[in-house]
Amino acid sequence: MKSYLITLIVIITTALAAMMSLAAIGVYACLECDVLPFQESKIAALTPDVETVILGDSSIGYGLDAKIFSELSHQKTVSLALTGYNYGIGGAYVLLTEVLSHVRPRNVLIALSAQTLAVEMSKLKGKPIRGLVQAARRHPRLLFTVNREISWDVAKEIGVEIFDEQLLMDGIAYVRGVRPVIADDFFKYDYYAPGTDVVQLDGSFTYSLGAPSHDYDVFFQKIARLCNANGLNCIFMYGPLMQKVVEHSQLTFQMLTSQIERAGIKVIRQSPIEIPDEDQGNTINHIQPRLRAAYTKKAYDLVADSLR
Amino acid sequence: MLFNSVAFIFVFLPATLLIFFLVAKASRVAALCCLTVASLIFYAQTDSRYLLILVPSILANYLIGSALSGERLGDNGRFAIVTFGIAANLACLFTFKYLDLFIDTIDRLNLADIGLLHIELPLGISFFTFTQIAFLVDAYQRKVSEPRFVNYALFVSYFPHLVAGPILHHAEMMPQFSAEGTFRPRLENFAVGLSVFFIGLFKKVILADHLAPHVHRIFDAAGQGTGLSALEGWSGALFYALQIYFDFSGYSDMAIGLSLLFGVRLPLNFNSPYKAVNIIEFWRRWHMTLSRFLRDYLYIPLGGSRAGEARRLANVMIVMLLGGLWHGASWTFVIWGGLHGLYLMVNHAWQMLIGEKRTRSRLSVLAGRLVTFLLVTVAWVFFRSPTLDTALSIAKSMFGLGALLVPIDPASSILPSSDVAAIAAAAMAIVWLMPNTQEIMSLYQPALNAPRQADTGSLPFLWRPTIACAAIVGTAAIASLATIIFEKRVGDFIYFQF
Numbered sequence: 001m002k003s004y005l006i007t008l009i010v011i012i013t014t015a016l017a018a019m020m021s022l023a024a025i026g027v028y029a030c031l032e033c034d035v036l037p038f039q040e041s042k043i044a045a046l047t048p049d050v051e052t053v054i055l056g057d058s059s060i061g062y063g064l065d066a067k068i069f070s071e072l073s074h075q076k077t078v079s080l081a082l083t084g085y086n087y088g089i090g091g092a093y094v095l096l097t098e099v100l101s102h103v104r105p106r107n108v109l110i111a112l113s114a115q116t117l118a119v120e121m122s123k124l125k126g127k128p129i130r131g132l133v134q135a136a137r138r139h140p141r142l143l144f145t146v147n148r149e150i151s152w153d154v155a156k157e158i159g160v161e162i163f164d165e166q167l168l169m170d171g172i173a174y175v176r177g178v179r180p181v182i183a184d185d186f187f188k189y190d191y192y193a194p195g196t197d198v199v200q201l202d203g204s205f206t207y208s209l210g211a212p213s214h215d216y217d218v219f220f221q222k223i224a225r226l227c228n229a230n231g232l233n234c235i236f237m238y239g240p241l242m243q244k245v246v247e248h249s250q251l252t253f254q255m256l257t258s259q260i261e262r263a264g265i266k267v268i269r270q271s272p273i274e275i276p277d278e279d280q281g282n283t284i285n286h287i288q289p290r291l292r293a294a295y296t297k298k299a300y301d302l303v304a305d306s307l308r
Numbered sequence: 309m310l311f312n313s314v315a316f317i318f319v320f321l322p323a324t325l326l327i328f329f330l331v332a333k334a335s336r337v338a339a340l341c342c343l344t345v346a347s348l349i350f351y352a353q354t355d356s357r358y359l360l361i362l363v364p365s366i367l368a369n370y371l372i373g374s375a376l377s378g379e380r381l382g383d384n385g386r387f388a389i390v391t392f393g394i395a396a397n398l399a400c401l402f403t404f405k406y407l408d409l410f411i412d413t414i415d416r417l418n419l420a421d422i423g424l425l426h427i428e429l430p431l432g433i434s435f436f437t438f439t440q441i442a443f444l445v446d447a448y449q450r451k452v453s454e455p456r457f458v459n460y461a462l463f464v465s466y467f468p469h470l471v472a473g474p475i476l477h478h479a480e481m482m483p484q485f486s487a488e489g490t491f492r493p494r495l496e497n498f499a500v501g502l503s504v505f506f507i508g509l510f511k512k513v514i515l516a517d518h519l520a521p522h523v524h525r526i527f528d529a530a531g532q533g534t535g536l537s538a539l540e541g542w543s544g545a546l547f548y549a550l551q552i553y554f555d556f557s558g559y560s561d562m563a564i565g566l567s568l569l570f571g572v573r574l575p576l577n578f579n580s581p582y583k584a585v586n587i588i589e590f591w592r593r594w595h596m597t598l599s600r601f602l603r604d605y606l607y608i609p610l611g612g613s614r615a616g617e618a619r620r621l622a623n624v625m626i627v628m629l630l631g632g633l634w635h636g637a638s639w640t641f642v643i644w645g646g647l648h649g650l651y652l653m654v655n656h657a658w659q660m661l662i663g664e665k666r667t668r669s670r671l672s673v674l675a676g677r678l679v680t681f682l683l684v685t686v687a688w689v690f691f692r693s694p695t696l697d698t699a700l701s702i703a704k705s706m707f708g709l710g711a712l713l714v715p716i717d718p719a720s721s722i723l724p725s726s727d728v729a730a731i732a733a734a735a736m737a738i739v740w741l742m743p744n745t746q747e748i749m750s751l752y753q754p755a756l757n758a759p760r761q762a763d764t765g766s767l768p769f770l771w772r773p774t775i776a777c778a779a780i781v782g783t784a785a786i787a788s789l790a791t792i793i794f795e796k797r798v799g800d801f802i803y804f805q806f
Contacts, residue, residue, distance in 0.1 A: 001495040004773035008502065011782030012789065019790060165794040 019168055022175065026167030027158075028137050029174035035061075035192060036087070036134055037180040039080045039095060046103045051075035052307065053099055055092035056111035057084035059239025059285040061191040063273075063295045064111070072300040073307060075107070081191060084116035084285075085124050087131040089219040094135040094142055096223060100230055106308045108232050110223065110265065111299070113239040113285040114249065114272060117216055117256055118209040121153075128215075129153045133161065147218050194289035195282045199242075207248035212256040217263055224264030233308045236265045238272035240295060242284040246274045268306055273298050309353035311562045312512055313798050317789070320350060324467075325493075325569055332491035339491055340458050343570065347467040351431065354471075358430040362465065365400065369393065369440040370460045376444065377453035390448040394441055401437045404430055409637035432471035434634055434806050436464055438601055443478045445605055452478040459485050468567040472559055472803040474577040474597035480756055481572070490571040499773055500752045501568030503781045507745050508561025510784040513791050515735050516554035517799040522724045523548045523692070529722050530705075531698040537712045540722050541705030547724065548692050549685040550735045553582060555802045556595070561745045564755045576755040580744045582684070585668065585676030587651040588659075590684060596757075598634070602627050621656060625649035635691070635806050640699055644690040651683055677740070743769055 030037060052075050054060060061081030070077040080099070082091040092110055099105065121128050133154060136142040144151045161167055185193035220236075227234035238253065246253075250271070257270045273295065281287045287295050309316050324346040332339035352359050372393040376386055402410075404427055411422045443463075446452040454460045463481050464470075484490055526544025530536055536544070560578040567574045581594035591599050607627045613620040625646070632645015668676070686703065693699035705711040715721030724732065746758045749771045771777050791797050 001499045001773045003775070004499050004778050005495060005502070007775050007778035008499075008782050008785070011778060012785050015782075015786040016789065016793070019794065023794075163793050165796075168794050 020162045022171035023162045023164055023168040024171065025174050026164070026169070026171030027133065027161050029170050029178075029180065030134055030137060031170045031173060031178065031180050032166075033134055033180065034183075035082055035186065036091075038182045038186040039082060040098070041182065042078060042080060043095065043098050043102060046078065046099065048103050049076050050078055050103055050105050052077040052107040052109060053096070053105045054079040054081065054109045054111060055095055056081045056109075056239060057088060057113055057116055057285075058192070058283075059084070059113040059241070060111035060299075062194050062281065062286050062289065063240045063292065064299050065292050065296045066190060068293050068296040069300055072297065073304065075307065079190060081111075082131070082135070084113055085119070085127045087135055088112065088116050088128050089216045089223075090128055090132040090146075091135045093219045093222050093226075094132065094139065096226055097139060097142060100226065104230060104232070106233055108223075108227060108234040109303060110234065110236045111239050112236075113241060114209055114212070114253060114256055115241065115245070115285055118212050118249075118252055120213040121215040126153075126157060129157045130161075133157050146222065150218065194286075194292075196289060197282045198280055198288075199283050199286075201284070207242075207244045209245065209249040209252040212252055212259060214259065217259055220260050220263035220265055228264070233306070234265055235268055235303060235306050236260050237268040237299065237303060239285055240275050240287055240298075241272040242280060243274040243276050245284055246272055266306070268303050273302065309350050310798060310800065310804075311559070311566065312509060312788075312792060314793060315353075316350075317792075320346075321566070321569075328570060329491070329493045336491050337458060340462050340485060344458060344462045344465060347462065347465040347470060350467040351465065351470055354431050355428075361400070361404070361430045361433065362436060365397075365436065365440065366461050366464050368396065369444065369464070370454070370457055372396075373443055373447045373454060373460070376447040377450075377455070386448060390444055393444045397437050397441050397444075401433060403427070404433055406633075406637045409639075429637075429805070431804060435473050435475060436470065438475050438598075438634075439464055442475065442601060442605060446478055452482070454478065454482065466567070466572075468563040468570075468572075469574060472563075472801055472806070473595070474560070474563065474575050475601050476575065476597070477600075480575060484572045487571075492571070494571065496752065497568050497571050500749060500754050500771075501565045503565070503771060503777070504568065504745055504749060504754050505562050505565030506781050506785040506788065507748075508558040508563075508565060509788040510558070511554040511561065512558030512799070512801070513788040513797065514784075515731065515738075516551050516558060517791075517797055518728060518731050519547045519551040519554075519735065520799060522722075522728055523551050525722050527692055527694070527698060527702070530701045531694060533701075534722075535711060536702065536705040536722070537715045538705055538708045539714045541702045541711065543722075543724055544702060545685050545689050545706060547732055549582075549681070549688050550732055550739070552688065552691075552802055553739060554735060557744075559801045559803060564745075568754050573754065573756045576746060576758045578744075579746065579759065580739070582681050582739045583677060584680050585673050586680055587648065587655045587683060590680055591648070591652070598631065602631050606630065617656075617660065621653045624652045624656065628652060638694075640690045640693050640696055643696070643699070644687050647687040647690065651687075 052069070052073065054064060054066065054069070054077065058081065061079065061083070064079060064081075066077045066079040069079075080092075080095050082088075082095070089110075089112060092112070096108060129150070132150070133143060143154045223234060226232070253270050253272070257267045260267050275281075275285075275287055279287050279291050279295075281289070309320060311317075324343070327342050327346070328339050331342050348359060348363070351362060372389060375381060375389050376393075381389065408424050408427055411424055414420050415422060415424075443452065443454075443460075447454075454463070459482060462485060463476065463478060466476075466481075469476055523544055526536065526540060526547070530541075530544070557578045560576075563577075564574050575597055577595060577597050579593040579596065581590050584590035584593050607623055610623045610626060611619055612623060626649075628645045628649030629642055630645070632641045632643070632648070635641045635644070686706070689702050689706070690696075690699045693702065715723070746755055748769050750758070751770060751772065
């Protein structure tokens with residue numbers, strides 16, 4: 001009976017451990033991570049002549065063309081924009097760490113929508129933590145060195161992910177040789193392919209963003225420390241935002257600016273680039289794709305004096 | 309809490325086992341207390357408010373049972389007490405389970421206009437009520453007595469049987485709760501108990517739960533007025549026959565396996581019912597402890613077969629109608645019970661006509677099994693359907709009344725996918741061709757009242773504590789656990805709703 005029980009328990013625990021390991025490999029494989037592997041591939045290909053790195057969310061991913069910015073600034077510029085709710089400032093922190101393991105740019109421009117920073121992490125159903133785990137899967141140390149709350153949330157997220165069926169399948173696929181496929185659109189647009197439709201807001205939409213969350217302060221502090229330690233010129237600007245929201249959210253920007261600057265990062269202007277109705281894209285912080293060059297110029301004009 | 313949930317398998321069960329055996333080293337009474345508290349915690353996980361019904365019910369029945377066991381009351385007093393006890397239990401069951409049906413029926417008959425009370429059905433109320441009624445009757449008949457409150461509370465609330473049976477007899481459980489061997493962990497009990505548990509888990513998670521979505525689609529479509537073809541109707545009914553078989557069989561195995569981990573053998577509740585060659589035999593194999601309860605506490609007190617054949621057949625019908633109603637507060641359950649009552653009456657009448665043959669040809673056995681299975685399957689349609697209209701719609705389609713034989717457009721039909729059909733075919737083969745869990749485990753007799761295997765050598769599979777058996781059981785366990793953990797597929801047991 002003893003050997004039977006031992007065999008049974010060994011079979012079950014080994015198989016479950018193997019499945020959990022495969023799911024962990026699935027996390028590492030990141031087969032469904034879309035923009036993240038694309039930006040990581042750009043980091044891997046960075047050369048020492050890169051002078052400006054842009055980190056941020058979709059407001060800048062769609063709103064800024066790195067080639068045009070390079071021409072305007074006469075500095076080789078790379079945009080590494082991810083998305084807001086899924087990665088946000090946490091993703092920017094991880095990508096900056098990864099950039100610094102390859103090159104030392106002079107300028108780091110962080111551009112996030114105030115909308116992203118106004119929502120508490122707990123209200124985003126674990127998205128920022130999931131994104132952080134994805135982004136930092138090659139640097140697991142980063143996951144547990146932010147602060148205790150983030151470490152706990154990360155541990156819980158990993159606890160969920162190692163029992164996730166899709167990640168188990170991804171892990172099996174990765175072991176079989178499947179690798180993330182980066183869609184051609186990413187190379188074409190240097191980001192997701194933009195949509196041309198216009199956001200429709202219902203009557204219940206409140207244009208005021210409300211009080212900003214403090215959940216992200218720790219990431220700004222981490223970035224500021226990295227910038228200081230590596231002698232980088234790190235600056236922050238708000239991503240473009242619907243004009244009406246900007247008009248109704250001045251207090252939010254004031255508080256956010258104060259938080260970011262307290263963390264040690266210079267904020268270029270206390271208010272985002274406004275998107276008038278005729279320029280509005282498919283969300284309140286996206287512009288129409290045809291206006292990318294014009295908004296790149298606006299962004300450049302805003303930060304030009306602050307670039308080294 | 310469900311037996312097939314991660315919290316139960318990986319947290320509740322190991323913790324309860326560990327605490328029970330550790331405490332048992334110091335004190336048996338304390339160990340029984342721990343097991344009782346664990347059972348109440350298990351019960352409260354679904355909804356802690358249910359404890360407000362279970363705990364007073366245990367207390368009241370214990371006090372009534374104690375009064376019945378004592379010597380102070382005369383015969384009339386004891387009769388009054390047991391009558392009160394049974395009536396109180398039935399009143400409680402009626403209030404929580406049948407009052408809304410009663411009100412609804414009155415409203416529909418335009419006898420009064422009373423709004424439904426929407427009373428929530430406490431988990432397992434039918435089971436613990438019947439268990440306690442049996443105890444009161446046995447105590448009244450001086451077959452049992454229980455002076456120890458903790459033992460009684462554990463007998464009723466013991467988590468392996470609490471929410472879906474088996475319905476226990478005090479006499480078969482109490483000696484085990486007192487036996488010295490119960491309080492010592494035994495490797496044999498762990499090996500056999502875990503194996504039976506994992507076999508049950510496999511039946512539930514891999515077989516029953518994979519058949520459930522197709523059943524749901526068919527009954528849902530019929531409920532929404534979609535006209536089904538005969539093929540679709542039969543697929544729904546047959547799949548449900550298999551789903552409920554593996555759901556209940558799986559649950560029963562898991563309950564027996566879990567209990568054996570604590571050194572306690574539960575009575576057999578399920579013995580390959582679809583291998584029955586007639587409906588009388590079916591009821592000796594399906595939900596055996598309910599059949600036993602209905603026989604001992606309803607059929608025999610009604611007169612059983614002692615008052616002539618006509619009365620016997622009438623008693624059978626009464627028992628089956630009430631047995632149907634026991635399953636749920638809906639007229640569809642009464643019709644299901646009535647159908648089985650009718651089958652049993654015909655079966656008894658047939659046996660009266662031709663006599664009960666002891667020897668049967670292989671062909672007659674096959675024909676008997678097939679006819680019994682089909683009759684049971686037709687009756688399941690009423691058991692599963694939420695409304696009478698749904699049941700009639702499916703039944704009509706099955707018998708080709710106003711329905712096509714096959715769907716006109718296969719693309720828009722509600723037929724099972726090929727992989728689900730393959731699972732159903734495998735399930736059917738297991739039902740008819742494989743030995744059941746008790747037969748496989750017959751060398752170790754994990755359940756009480758299991759029929760003795762005359763010739764274990766004739767069985768194709770016989771469990772022994774070998775590496776090969778560990779590999780087979782381990783594979784079944786991994787398949788089930790992986791489904792629970794990774795697919796997050798944790799389906800309720802059908803019998804939990806009763």
